[in-house]
Amino acid sequence: MGVEIEILDDPARACAAMLVGVAAGSGHVVLTGGSTPRTAYGEFVDAVRTVGVDVSGSTLWFSDERSVPPEDERSNYGMVKAALLDPLARDGGSLPTVHRMRGELRPDAAADDYERELRAAGPPRFDLVLLGIGGDGHLASMFPDQDSLSERSRLVLGVEHAGLEPYVPRVTLTFPALVNARQIVFLATGDSKAEPVAAAFGPDAKPDPHIPSSLLPPLASEVKVLLDPAAGALVRSAASGA
Template structure:
């Protein structure tokens, strides 16, 4: 297991480059929501659009809302990445969104079936790259502090009936069982509001605790890269 923490002037650019390189392999890439990833997606679509031809895209999590809802991670990715790629004449092979409008239980089961189908069986899928953010409470994906999703070791996707932060709508999330099948996980965090959760998760003396879900990544993923700006790294 290795954790590579990089403090950069523009972590969004580094993230865009890594995403584009992973997409170009034609292997499975997992995207996430949030303002920092939005910037990285826009950079990738504008600078390295051709790398995304034939890309195979998934989501780390999403809220149980329709695809046109402003709270939808899919909508953000569509606006910042998929639509610009389409305008540039680039066709991704697929982008499997989470069908949150079906409710958290059915949507999670459907998403897991898709992972099994594409991967060639239960637990068989591999991810070239998984991109994650970190919430103000240290959550990753939609696995919140102290919630049951943190203990799941068999299923790759589960429903989350109650989110730990606003907006308080049900969600669907990948689990640590799924993240353990990633060749590399990139954690992207920018801004002063991320300094505390980043320190709680990745400082040298930070304990691994379910009260800071991001701190548990190191128990499940072999290769972790943390991309930060100065503000997010201020308390490391």
């Protein structure tokens, strides 16, 4: 399927607007970690406050997690709690249903636990999956050339060896869990993301296990890539023929 790329001055705000729309419609959303998504979660809270949207009917899932307790500063759930859930709770509103990955467990045990949760829920067809792209092209916690990239039955896997810092084991959704989503959104900012973005989504991109993010578009129904001008510099140059 095709990839739609948008280069925006404030991609985090555009992402937040999409999240609000899905959450207001009682949708299932997959959240991810990272500094740019964290900014989007803050924008999400601001938008909910401004518009007065009820997001209590929505359900939040996670793309991946580090094998750390939820209070650890490296926890994706901990970041989402601090940036999104706690501010909503302080406002006195009802919160979404949250399914966190249990990072305090060993990776395989946490993966089995989350797989059971997903399958007990249907598994759900996610309305929106939010992902980042790493400097090495990874998505969620699926790193270059790892066995997780070829998984086609399990929805969740434990990852013993992370491909970059923090070097702690992980838990990750797999392609079978992700590709059934109605919409997948990649969010990236900064010039350090320009090369992996071009390699994964540029006009000459091809599926390549060295660049895990490049493997998703051919499998998915709709992929949108939200970039700031720095992250989009190389795809913009390619599109203009520069």
